[in-house]
Amino acid sequence: MEKVALNTLWLACLLLPYLAVVVRNSFKSNVQTSVRVTLAIGAGWGLLLGYVFAADAVNRSLASTQEQIDALNNDDGAKFAFAFVFGWVVPAIVAGAAWLLHAVVVPKLRAKSSNNRLVATGVSVAPSSNVGVPAPQPERWECMLHKNV
Numbered sequence: 001m002e003k004v005a006l007n008t009l010w011l012a013c014l015l016l017p018y019l020a021v022v023v024r025n026s027f028k029s030n031v032q033t034s035v036r037v038t039l040a041i042g043a044g045w046g047l048l049l050g051y052v053f054a055a056d057a058v059n060r061s062l063a064s065t066q067e068q069i070d071a072l073n074n075d076d077g078a079k080f081a082f083a084f085v086f087g088w089v090v091p092a093i094v095a096g097a098a099w100l101l102h103a104v105v106v107p108k109l110r111a112k113s114s115n116n117r118l119v120a121t122g123v124s125v126a127p128s129s130n131v132g133v134p135a136p137q138p139e140r141w142e143c144m145l146h147k148n149v
Contacts, residue, residue: 017044017091044091
């Protein structure tokens with residue numbers, strides 16, 4: 001059960017920065033997006049610190065002998081120091097990748113998909129037809145039908 005809780009907390013550490021940057025963000029204002037990224041990094045850092053403390057609490061609860069408890073107490077605290085000093089790096093990478101993905105890559109993909117219907121000199125080209133061949137106008141279809149009858 002402890003592993004499920006720790007894995008859920010770790011997953012939240014990774015998802016929260018992404019969701020904080022992306023949800024309801026139009027990416028039109030760089031100032032607003034940078035504030036969101038900064039808050040996402042802070043929230044991810046806080047969750048990472050919570051993960052470290054929760055993992056330590058689980059280790060202490062699983063320690064069954066006095067020697068194991070003493071080993072945890074005599075630890076140099078490197079995992080806590082690392083989380084405090086470098087805990088912002090993973091959320092920063094996730095938030096920065098989310099910003100880059102949704103501000104640069106997604107608009108280019110949308111621009112490519114919106115070019116399915118080209119308009120040149122007032123004549124629309126159907127998406128399934130060859131490029132440069134104008135789509136037949138409805139009046140032409142009616143004329144063709146009447147001539148064939």
